[in-house]
Amino acid sequence: MKLLTFSTLFPNEQQPGHGIFVETRLRYLLASGQATSRVVAPVPWFPSSNPRFGQYATYAKVPRHEERHGIQVSHPRYVSLPKVGMRVAPLLLARAAKAEIGRILDEGYDFDLIDAHYFYPDGVAAVMLGKYFNKPVVITARGTDINLIPQYSLPKRMILWAARNAQGMITVCQALKDEMVQLGVAADRVTPLRNGVDLQRFAPLPERDAVRSELGLDRYTLLSVGYLIERKGHELIIAALPALPDAELLIAGSGPDRAKLEALAAQLGVSDRVRFLGPVAQPELKRYYNAADAMVLASSREGWANVLLEAMACGTPVVASNVWGTPEVVAAPAAGVLMRERTPLGVADAVKALRAAPPERADTRRYAELFSWDATTEGQLRLFRDILQGRSSPVWQPSGVRP
Numbered sequence: 492m493k494l495l496t497f498s499t500l501f502p503n504e505q506q507p508g509h510g511i512f513v514e515t516r517l518r519y520l521l522a523s524g525q526a527t528s529r530v531v532a533p534v535p536w537f538p539s540s541n542p543r544f545g546q547y548a549t550y551a552k553v554p555r556h557e558e559r560h561g562i563q564v565s566h567p568r569y570v571s572l573p574k575v576g577m578r579v580a581p582l583l584l585a586r587a588a589k590a591e592i593g594r595i596l597d598e599g600y601d602f603d604l605i606d607a608h609y610f611y612p613d614g615v616a617a618v619m620l621g622k623y624f625n626k627p628v629v630i631t632a633r634g635t636d637i638n639l640i641p642q643y644s645l646p647k648r649m650i651l652w653a654a655r656n657a658q659g660m661i662t663v664c665q666a667l668k669d670e671m672v673q674l675g676v677a678a679d680r681v682t683p684l685r686n687g688v689d690l691q692r693f694a695p696l697p698e699r700d701a702v703r704s705e706l707g708l709d710r711y712t713l714l715s716v717g718y719l720i721e722r723k724g725h726e727l728i729i730a731a732l733p734a735l736p737d738a739e740l741l742i743a744g745s746g747p748d749r750a751k752l753e754a755l756a757a758q759l760g761v762s763d764r765v766r767f768l769g770p771v772a773q774p775e776l777k778r779y780y781n782a783a784d785a786m787v788l789a790s791s792r793e794g795w796a797n798v799l800l801e802a803m804a805c806g807t808p809v810v811a812s813n814v815w816g817t818p819e820v821v822a823a824p825a826a827g828v829l830m831r832e833r834t835p836l837g838v839a840d841a842v843k844a845l846r847a848a849p850p851e852r853a854d855t856r857r858y859a860e861l862f863s864w865d866a867t868t869e870g871q872l873r874l875f876r877d878i879l880q881g882r883s884s885p886v887w888q889p890s891g892v893r894p
Contacts, residue, residue, distance in 0.1 A: 492875055493600065494528040495592065495626070497617045498608035499584070500633075501532035503553045503566060508770065512633075512686060512797050513608045516871075518560055519687070519864035525872055529563050529595055529602065531588050536568035567591040578645055580612035585619040592620060603879055604629060604658075610636035611646050615653040627658035627878050631684075632667050634794030635722075638815060641674055651675055658878045661871070663795035664816025682874055685819065687864035688800035692773060695806040695856055696781045703782045710739040710764070713842065714783035714807075716776070716798045717790070719746025724789030724812065726752060730835035732761040735842055739764045740787075741779060743771040780805035785827070785845055789838055793817050803827075803859035806852035810841045825850045825858040 496517055500510030510532075520526055537544065540551040553566050569587030572579065595602075605628045607617030614630035621628035630653060641647040654660060654676045661684050662668040668681045696702055703712070713735075717723040725742055729752060732740060742752070742765065749767060756765040771779065780786065786802035788811045795816045799809050809827035811817050821827050828845045830837040 492526050492604065492879060493602040494526055494604055494606045494875070495595070495602040496528045496530040496606045496608070497532075497588065497620070498613050499533055500609050500613070501530060501564065502559065503532065503534070503564070504557055505549050505553050507772065510608075511773070514559065514562075515689060516686065516864070516867065517562070517606075519868050520871055521562070523868050523872065526875070528606070529565070529600055531565050531567065531591055531595070533569045533584055533587050534566050535571035536587075565591050565595070577612075577643070581615035581619065581649060584612050584616035585623075588616065588620060589623065592624060596624070602626065604875055606875075607631070609633055610650050610653065611640045614657070615649045618653040618656045622656070628656075629659040629661060629874065629878065630654075630657050631661040631663065632671065632794070633663055634667070634815070635792055637662070637667050637670050637674070638792050638794070647674070654680070659874050661874070664819050666815045666819065667794050682870065684867045684870040684874075685816075685862070686795045686797055686800070687862050687867050688797065688804045688859055690804055690860060690863060693777055693780065693801045693804035693859075695852065696778065699781055702778050706778070706782050708739070708782055711735075711737055711846070712783045712785075713738055713740045713810075714743065714779055714786045714802070715740065715788070716743045716771075716786065716802075717788070719744050719748040719752060721748060722791050724791060724833065726755055727789040727833065727835050727838050728787050729756050729761065729765060730759065731838035731842070732756075732764055733759055734836070734839035738842070739766070741766050741768055741783065743768045743776060743779060745770045776801070777805060780807050783807050784849075785810050785842060787838065787842070788812065788817070789830070789833060790814060790817075791833065796820065799826075800859055800862050803855050806856045808845060808850050808852075808855050810838065810845055812837075820862075823858055824848075825854040827855075 500513050502509050502511050502514050534553045535550045537547040537551045540548045557564050567587045569584050605617050605621050605626050607614045607630045610632050617628050660681045663686050665683045668683045672678045715725050715728050756762045780802045786807050786809045793815050799820045811821050812833045813829040828841045830841045
């Protein structure tokens with residue numbers, strides 16, 4: 492089958508880690524030999540690549556077209572409007588992608604189905620495009636698109652419109668499906684297909700002590716991985732360090748809250764035990780996962796946190812907040828410990844509990860091996876086939892909402 496993958500969450504030359512979970516799932520799907528895909532991954536338009544414009548300059552440097560792992564990826568530009576942008580984002584996104592999708596069709600790639608990722612604005616825009624091009628649409632919900640954005644009335648209405656008009660929906664965990672049902676989506680139209688982990692990329696290293704020595708680690712080591720924003724909870728882990736006097740913390744990631752987190756570490760007198768690594772590429776991240784004694788995730792919201800499985804695949808147990816899909820990932824003692832409460836005390840207590848009864852690293856790795864991508868790939872193929880086999884001859888019907 493021929494797919495068109497559509498999402499703003501997809502890596503590019505300038506942002507190789509952006510939305511890598513979407514690319515990874517797609518790569519495993521294509522490796523089955525039963526599907527092909529072209530990718531349309533729009534990026535915000537910005538007129539200048541001058542570094543003084545920060546993230547916006549990065550958008551300007553993203554190539555219009557590139558090939559990643561043998562996959563053709565297009566990056567059309569869409570207008571992103573400050574403050575009011577959230578309300579009109581789906582329409583602007585669809586309009587920007589329309590010409591590029593038309594070009595792909597003109598080149599002879601007549602795709603069967605649009606595989607969209609993230610419900611708002613991407614999924615809403617995908618349904619608009621599906622109606623325009625007479626193509627069925629499947630939308631994957633991934634986290635904040637369902638557990639946060641529907642708090643806003645207009646996006647919620649548009650998400651429900653997209654859900655009614657999509658031919659299929661996927662969630663990365665059961666908790667997100669339950670939330671969609673609470674929003675008013677029919678349960679039998681939503682298929683939970685959890686993310687997997689790349690067990691070849693993330694694996695135990697034979698000389699862990701040597702890696703720790705190379706990285707200059709000589710204390711009990713905690714690792715926190717994620718964008719430096721409040722939702723990820725890095726500040727809770729830093730605030731737990733006074734109760735963990737012999738522990739050090741490595742933080743991998745970049746983001747707007749770095750200065751605030753550095754100030755918090757200084758205020759609490761733990762700066763000498765907190766190391767900010769900045770953005771870390773996956774091959775190097777594997778070394779940090781292996782070197783750490785525990786990976787800590789203190790997020791307030793997570794659909795399915797891939798970093799948990801990546802750490803476990805390296806043999807490192809986790810400490811995680813008990814939110815959304817995380818209990819579905821951390822579901823056995825070999826995996827790690829869930830926090831009793833999402834506070835600095837909750838972090839400290841969970842770390843102490845893990846230290847008191849640590850699983851064998853080999854057992855943690857074996858637990859991660861239960862989460863290969865095979866079942867997810869099979870589930871996608873089954874869903875896509877069912878939709879395509881049940882689809883009648885396409886008849887374009889105006890909906891009143893289209894690009």
